[in-house]
Amino acid sequence: MSRSPLDRREFLERAGQSALVLGAAASWAPAGGAAEPSPASTPAAESFVKLLYESLTPGQREKICFAWDHQDNERGLLRTRVANNWNITDETIDSKFYTPEQQELIHAIYRGIIAPEWHERYDKQQDDDSGGFGLNNSIAIFGAPGDGKSELVLTGRHMTLRCDGDSAEHVAFGGPIFYGHDPLGTFDEEANHEGNVFWPQAVEANKLYQALDGKQQKLALVSDLPSEEQVAFRGAKGGFAGIPVTELSADQKARVQEVLRKLVEPFRQSDRDEALACLKAQGGIDACSLAFYQPGDIGNDQVWDNWRLEGPSFVWHFRGAPHVHVWVNVADDPSPQLNA
Structure with missing residues (x-):
């Protein structure tokens, strides 16, 4: 009743x-x-x-x-x-x-x-x-x-x-989430992304890119940009684009952790904890790869506007051009299906 x-x-x-x-x-x-x-x-x-x-x-x-x-x-x-x-x-x-x-x-x-x-x-x-x-x-x-x-x-x-x-069950945030911002209402942002509340996440990721040596940067930089909504899980054998985190030094891995901290920062503590627990269940950051995409480099300044951190059942896709769109899909195994 x-x-x-x-x-x-x-x-x-x-x-x-x-x-x-x-x-x-x-x-x-x-x-x-x-x-x-x-x-x-x-x-x-x-x-x-x-x-x-x-x-x-x-x-x-x-x-x-x-x-x-x-x-x-x-x-x-x-x-x-x-x-x-x-x-x-x-x-x-x-x-x-x-x-x-x-x-x-x-x-x-x-x-x-x-x-x-x-x-x-x-x-x-x-x-x-x-x-x-x-x-x-x-x-x-x-x-x-x-x-x-x-x-x-x-x-x-x-x-x-x-x-x-x-x-x-299995998923962080209750399922896939999305956030973005077009602060000036112009649709096309300038290279500095003035006023965009989420752009500092990309700034942190680009600090990591600058900390890579020449060989690592070559691995991390990818010429083909996937469609932003393609954030379905690919499992442990996914063949992720970019540089595997296992190729990074201890200091560089610490920078990956700082990027991760920035990514989960906007959300309540229980959701942060759940996302990190899901990542740990699939092997942690060592199971992930980090890709920076050459297309969409606003201002041709090599501050990469589009990038992605991806693991077997962890996808955080940051599209910074023409303005910020971020697609998030996190689980403790690859079984949940995406509905986008």
Whole structure:
């Protein structure tokens, strides 16, 4: 028997309790500085998803709620789809489809899956690309939160993010994700990528390229650029482009770890930990290769705008030309199928 939607009084009371949990998770940090995992940090966003789900009317559920393995006639397994600019459902967050309280919950879920130190940068990306979070974003909920597997998928321009509470087996981030930025609204960025909140990831990767010797750079630099959305897993025998990490010195491998730290930095601690655990399960960075692509070098400055870190079931593809698109697909084995 399905539950009836929460009445307003119960809704506000439980939302307030959940907000205290999320606030504690977002602000907690040890005296040493960098945030560490907290028992509250993992369930915080998921608690908002459950509360949102319980607040939905039957009419709302009909529009945005689906079975865990719902198949869309045009888009296949809808829960696992990833794209650079799309709406998973028709109802945008800041529309009258949702009550103001429900909108607040969705905003809290969004902030809960982003690392606190990245809130301002993610908000800038949303302001630049969509006029602000919620205006052109939409969500879908798969399964029944609090009763078995469930996942909320959040979409929009330059956004596919997920909140799954570890329901999705084998995969990090609840499945493949996407992020990007076009800060000036010109589509074609200049070589310095002015104002792009994600460009520092490429700067870190290019520092590593500059630390390679001539022979290593020749191995790492690739003349054929794959389509950006081609991030399906290729397994241990994938024949990855670029330089195998095993060809790097200990100091150079430390730089790869710094690139990896930059890549996972925008996301909440539990998702960072899960991504790194998935990588470890497939052999760690020694199972990966790093490729820098000659095509799309904006300004012909040999600061490579397009690059990829790839392993048996780890793909982080950074497309920096004409503006930043980043496709992420991470699991602990190559079995999950990509739906892009």
